[in-house]
């Protein structure tokens with residue numbers, strides 16, 4: 200375990216550099232260490248497998264980072280110190296950004312060539328991406344203060360939001376439950392794929408569990424330390440052994456039929472909860488594909504794991520790029536992934552099998568994908584969707600306390616062919632209209648207390664819950680108000696943490 204900064208219940212209001220009491224001497228601050236390496240974790244402070252990597256170049260284009268000024272010189276620092284966290288975060292973000300920069304590819308972040316990183320923004324068990332920065336927080340953990348930046352799982356998840364925003368910016372303001380959940384899923388997939396870039400972690404994973412990667416492991420368990428900290432606040436806020444698990448048995452359900460929140464042991468339409476359907480499908484495809492592709496199925500090599508993960512990342516990127524922004528977003532990304540994989544029948548069959556098994560694609564849709572590829576070249580079927588801004592729709596808004604309409608971004612891109620998920624009875628689920636999906640999304644935000652009313656609605660008309668995390672805000676415009684996203688966040692301890 201890391202040397203947490205003590206068990207004192209009093210959490211420092213602003214953690215001091217090197218707050219932990221440690222006898223490890225600091226490296227000479229005037230010159231870089233001759234070794235040219237920094238210390239980090241492979242995945243999460245709770246699994247606590249140390250990793251030493253070459254000094255990350257934070258200014259490396261196209262995806263540079265701006266860390267707090269006056270940072271410590273690169274060196275191997277003691278666990279539990281600010282200096283260790285600084286370089287552990289830097290190492291994880293550099294690894295993840297380098298991975299995506301090659302595969303997407305990207306020329307810069309949504310906001311420009313460099314993305315700000317705030318390591319200790321405030322007291323909370325949270326992290327977020329707000330289009331200008333990755334913000335990390337600190338709060339009470341089981342063994343002392345938890346700094347969310349220290350977990351590679353958390354930092355690469357937040358960076359995943361930024362990567363997806365850079366190449367599919369329409370999803371930022373899209374008023375749609377599946378799109379919001381997909382952003383969370385992509386963050387978790389980003390954490391998984393970034394971890395798989397570490398050779399020692401790959402070796403450990405393929406040698407455990409008889410080579411079966413789709414099983415509970417420290418790879419599948421995401422953000423264990425933050426999960427423990429949240430569970431201590433409220434057992435419903437995290438899964439039993441981590442924040443979220445990529446190994447799960449959640450099948451697609453129409454999010455309009457789900458409660459807007461639930462304990463993490465159940466499925467709800469809350470984005471982090473609903474995200475687990477797609478993440479679970481992706482990780483299952485990874486596990487089944489590795490067994491199918493390995494020369495020795497019961498003993499895949501770490502190199503085979505890397506290759507299969509890379510192939511699937513390519514299909515995912517294609518799937519996202521080529522999907523029109525539509526209300527049943529999960530099914531469209533899955534369908535386009537299947538099309539992207541069609542040149543390789545092994546991948547294609549497994550992707551169809553898993554997506555159908557999890558109801559993300561209906562049986563009818565999965566079979567029609569084969570016919571589509573026969574009448575249309577794969578390139579044409581996988582043609583990138585347009586990147587026009589989304590349409591704006593006005594929702595009746597008196598039930599939200601708003602005078603006039605609430606203007607939101609809705610699905611408007613054309614569908615080229617019928618793509619459907621399946622319901623309980625295996626029958627295709629008719630996708631809702633863009634406006635109906637947007638209304639359901641907005642209803643959830645108000646019911647969860649996630650909207651900052653600002654000055655748009657008189658305070659006596661507000662719905663007030665003890666929910667301090669406001670992911671969205673109302674902005675006054677002619678004829679009513681516009682809904683604006685502020686950030687994507689962890690958000691699970693949305694009422695705030697107890698000191």
Ligand SMILES: [Zn+2]
Pocket residue numbers: 356357360382383386687688689
């Ligand atoms: Zn997130």
